[in-house]
Amino acid sequence: MTNTRADILAAARGILAEHSLADLTMRRLATDLGVRPNALYWHFPNKQSMLAALAENILATIPGPAPDIDWATDVHRLATDMRAALLAVPDSAEVVSSAWASGLAERGMETTIVDVAVAGGLPPQVAAGLATAICQLTIGLTIEEQTRTQMERLGVTGPSGRLFTDEFEAALEVILDGARFRATSADT
Amino acid sequence: MTNTRADILAAARGILAEHSLADLTMRRLATDLGVRPNALYWHFPNKQSMLAALAENILATIPGPAPDIDWATDVHRLATDMRAALLAVPDSAEVVSSAWASGLAERGMETTIVDVAVAGGLPPQVAAGLATAICQLTIGLTIEEQTRTQMERLGVTGPSGRLFTDEFEAALEVILDGARFRATSADT
DNA sequence: ACCTGAACACCGTTCAAGT
């Protein structure tokens, strides 16, 4: 009956998949693992750290930079992959948001975008602005989408009528156009 | 000893100002108002609704569109004002984030930005993308900044070394450049 | 109109102890 960190994170994903972030309590997690609540504190110092590990776990599936493609195309792909990875696990955007804010989670996606943009010739400051804008957009909009999904799932509200994919694409294009504009104006 | 909704929101702001979002419980709020916890449920159906009202309250101070200025200048000003309004109340960005996600709060700032951009001649879809990108950036980055501030306040961590104002400006410029680029390319 | 009393069904976390 001895669990590993990976077991715990898998069980946490299961709770998000079948229920919600509100149901992801240390007590419930322990019950699902067939263990007492305090047993989890051998593996993690507190709930916040567990959630930080979960955030990294959820984003770990995203493929890294693809060499030999246009930087803007690759950044667009990274943003889309990130959104897809979040949408695959209910309420995960909220988990990632607080994990990033807490400073306990690695933010590999942000540094990857910076790297790709800099390798593509963007000035570092523009690359940093681009990465910030894209990550905040992706997380923020996905929080709204997943919250909405959960409310519909619980039947407390009907469909929002919002087209989140379109909203995401529109905002992403605005951001990428801004970065492209800076790239070309820096060349001349 | 009878309280109004405004009294409750003022007390809630007081808790954020002197403590943190973690301390903003219905029980503590009630205690500060000299009332029993369940008394609050006469004014709000639940905590979520109280937080939605608080979110609107915090953003209500931001001046509306300024006529006769360049749309991009005004959008830049709106974003800066929004950030300032959030920074004035500790942990308020997190409150606004969940309030917007819950669908219980008005999102006047987003519609204001869309209006200003459309009045400035931007295509509606670009204006929508601009508003989404700017609001998500402002809220998301301010969540990180305020979380960091709270952790320093509690002494659990030292200064981050991040220059949030610079990060905000850099990302904001990228987004605005993208919108400007779309505006001019639509003209031609 | 606004509040209290009393209760229900939960939380995260700690500490000593077990195997």
Next chain:
DNA sequence: ACCTGAACACCGTTCAAGT
């Protein structure tokens, strides 16, 4: 190395009743 027993100090929310 990993878990249990038992406890502490909390939560949000409901319902009937008071004034």
